[in-house]
Amino acid sequence: MDQWIELRRKIHNKGIPLRQISRETGLHRKTLRKIRDNGQPPGYRRATATCRPKIGPYLDRIKAIIDSDKQMPRKQHHTAIKIWQILQLEGFTGSYTIVKDALRQIKQTSKEVFMPLSQKPGEAQVDFGHAVVKFNGILKKVVFFVMSLVHSDAMFVMAFPRECTEAFLEAHVRAFDLFGFVPNRISYDNTRIAISKIMVGHKRKYTAEFKRLLGHYLFEPHFCNVRRPNEKGVVEGTVRYARQNFFVPVPQVKDYEQLNRLLVDCCRSDLERVLRGKRSLSKRQLLAEDIVAGSALLDDKFDYRKTASTFASSESLVRYDTNDYSVPVSSAHHSVTIKASVRFIEVYQLDKLIAKHRRCWDRERQIFEPRHYLELLERKPGALDHARPLELIVRMAQRNTYKCYFY
Numbered sequence: 001m002d003q004w005i006e007l008r009r010k011i012h013n014k015g016i017p018l019r020q021i022s023r024e025t026g027l028h029r030k031t032l033r034k035i036r037d038n039g040q041p042p043g044y045r046r047a048t049a050t051c052r053p054k055i056g057p058y059l060d061r062i063k064a065i066i067d068s069d070k071q072m073p074r075k076q077h078h079t080a081i082k083i084w085q086i087l088q089l090e091g092f093t094g095s096y097t098i099v100k101d102a103l104r105q106i107k108q109t110s111k112e113v114f115m116p117l118s119q120k121p122g123e124a125q126v127d128f129g130h131a132v133v134k135f136n137g138i139l140k141k142v143v144f145f146v147m148s149l150v151h152s153d154a155m156f157v158m159a160f161p162r163e164c165t166e167a168f169l170e171a172h173v174r175a176f177d178l179f180g181f182v183p184n185r186i187s188y189d190n191t192r193i194a195i196s197k198i199m200v201g202h203k204r205k206y207t208a209e210f211k212r213l214l215g216h217y218l219f220e221p222h223f224c225n226v227r228r229p230n231e232k233g234v235v236e237g238t239v240r241y242a243r244q245n246f247f248v249p250v251p252q253v254k255d256y257e258q259l260n261r262l263l264v265d266c267c268r269s270d271l272e273r274v275l276r277g278k279r280s281l282s283k284r285q286l287l288a289e290d291i292v293a294g295s296a297l298l299d300d301k302f303d304y305r306k307t308a309s310t311f312a313s314s315e316s317l318v319r320y321d322t323n324d325y326s327v328p329v330s331s332a333h334h335s336v337t338i339k340a341s342v343r344f345i346e347v348y349q350l351d352k353l354i355a356k357h358r359r360c361w362d363r364e365r366q367i368f369e370p371r372h373y374l375e376l377l378e379r380k381p382g383a384l385d386h387a388r389p390l391e392l393i394v395r396m397a398q399r400n401t402y403k404c405y406f407y
Contacts, residue, residue: 007032007035018036054092055102058092059102062083083099083103084096121151121292123149123184123186125150126147127238130142130144132247132250133159133259142160143163144157144159144243145167149287153278154270154283154284156174156179158171158260166341168209169302176217178264180291181294184219185222188221190204193209202225206221256343272284308320315332316372316373316376323362324366324367325355329372335349336349343359344356345358
């Protein structure tokens, strides 16, 4: 660059002819003309495309492999070395490095470009995330529901033992109560909790429980295209933020009730945060605009319990989600209705509550309320020594933890 400047100074300021400078420096006059006409070196420009005799005939084959990978799970995509092995079987004689370089160039040119979208007030997105929490000193994996308002970035986070219909319904109710309104439009991925069948295009067949939720709150559901989580990118980022900020350090709590109180406090505190590009307004101030654009909450509350009809067995048990729960022996062999939430299993017979148990999240367990069987023991006292429901009283009395949820 220093020589370039000095030669231009000789040509323009001192008026030295190009021929004389060529004799003094040994540079060709074509080069000197470039120096004369350009304020800085133009850089190297390749006149023709690079000839790639070995990999050139196989570029279309590599592109076809990459395109086929788009329909497969990410962890089962072809690696560069696997593509090289495939090409070798088809006659390719070049090295692995050539294939790796070609693969990198193809992926760079085929990367998707996204359109910046406007974030309208009164719209929301929903997703689930995973984290680890310490319950009474024991680490357990939990799932957490996130609803994020795309305009204000206000969030609602609630943890559950499992991603299920009961959690999905209750979290919606709690989120609407926290925000103080119902969003006009909510975006989801293609979760089986809400969708029973994916139709052509954007059409979806909804599950019965999701229809019940829609019928009460009347918001418009929107479902992303398959394998397109970027279509609800706001909540994807919110899930990461919640995991890194609300679950770090790992919460140490007694139960889910305490954990969710902690998460709600975090969500409320987060409303004071001011984000870049949001007109220097806090989330709380932007939330007011969401509330104006959305729909008001109804006076009648939505029953977020999942309902199922079944029969009580000969052992006076009803089965729900692989577990058996006891009911009074007078209800054995009768049709009953189960209303299940995340915390409780309630059993009704002819609209009368006959049993209530704390929900068990293990599998294939039997949960007894011993008083359900007292009437039967009066008729069959011989069963007293081996009655499983009574074993519960003995074990829990030893630990002084016996609780009754019988109604």
